[in-house]
Amino acid sequence: MTQAAMPQVLIVDDDRAMRASLVALLEAAGWRVEAVSRASRVAETLVTFAADVILSDVRMPGMSGLDLLATLQEAFNPPVVLISAHGDIPMAVKAIQDGAYSFVEKPCEPRRLLTILRHAADQHRMRRDTASLRRRLTQISGLDRMLLGQTPGIADLREQVLDVADSDAAVLLVGETGTGKERVARALHDLGRNPAGPFLALNCATLQPAVFEAEFFGVEGGQVGKLLAAEGGTLFLDEIGACPLPVQSKLLRVIEDKQVTPLGATRPVPLSFRVVSATNEDPDAAQSDGRLRPDFLFRVNTFVLALPTLRQRRADLALLMTHFLEEFASVYETVVPELTQDDMAALLAHDWPGNVRELRNVAERRILSARRGGGSVAAAMHKDHELDDVPDTLREAVAAFERELIGKAIRAHAGRMDAVAEALGIGRRTLNEKIVKLGLDKGALL
Structure with missing residues (x-):
């Protein structure tokens, strides 16, 4: 275990023998330990020693453990576990009411004490890390907020987006369902040469060859072609691998000629737009299978950006979940639930086949449960496996x-x-x- 990963405990006890005994127990269990003999020394010690939990005796000369507890009520001070040979039920109840994490009577069973301290430390670290994530979320903006994450895969993607955004060249986005291909397409548009221009998104799987020209090229003296809505902006072609072959040939002609001729017209209408395409499959495999025309693929893949899956960026889970929880808490006007150790374990144990979109849905269900006063991340995730019912x-x-x-x-x-x-x-x-x-x-x- 690295030093940074070792839990840290500050022991406060005026009994030298007890301090030595507790230090030996905790160091043997893999803790970093600092020990002081007076509660009055805690504040100065915390300046240089970032304790995850404080283990304090109750009855001490000068400032007692209960007095110490009263001075440590700020949000991000470490939790306090009180220990005393003179404890009784009223004292324990008052200690918990005053904010103590737990109360243990001497002599205590070592395993139970270690468990209590570990849980307290884990809770404090989770609360501290969540606060750090929230501070980061308030500081980032622009592309960092659109493509949120700190792992190398998403950082590389942001750099590639910046590299190709200020270009009219076609871009092909390749990534699993839910990785955020349309979000990347919009980032390319927003950072491009004409962010004020239109962004027209077409799901190629829904395009019908029989009516494509009338619907998208237009009809002379009748309906206006939908492709005209992309003039001066970005045409986003989603799921190109599912695009019917006859439609591919017609789109290819538009992309090459930069014009469309409405049905019944004799004069073409010039068009100028950037093409960004996306697919959730291997485009070369789709071409080999005969589902993607080679000339069409050649026209849309000048630049190819690969989007990382959520499985490849697990270190971003806490940041993304915190972001989505805050987003939905604002929408539903409720308090953001704290991410617990069990919540993080559930997030890390899941394979996330639906990627960021699935995580976002889980966050929304978690917020809806929180509004009713309960719920957990594990329960919110379980909803995805009940579709058959x-x-x-x-x-x-x-x-x-x-x-x-x-x-x-x-x-x-x-x-x-x-x-x-x-x-x-x-x-x-x-x-x-x-x-x-x-x-x-x-x-x-x-």
């Missing part, structure tokens, strides 16, 4: 959701229906009607 109709889905939500509220408030109605934001009469309509059995829920 979604009812066939919207009415059934709404009923299933209401049934689950009301059931949880009844259990959470131990059947107190006034509290349940208040938590759900509905009237008591409406709640009763829904319980009857949904066939809920209050007794079975409790």
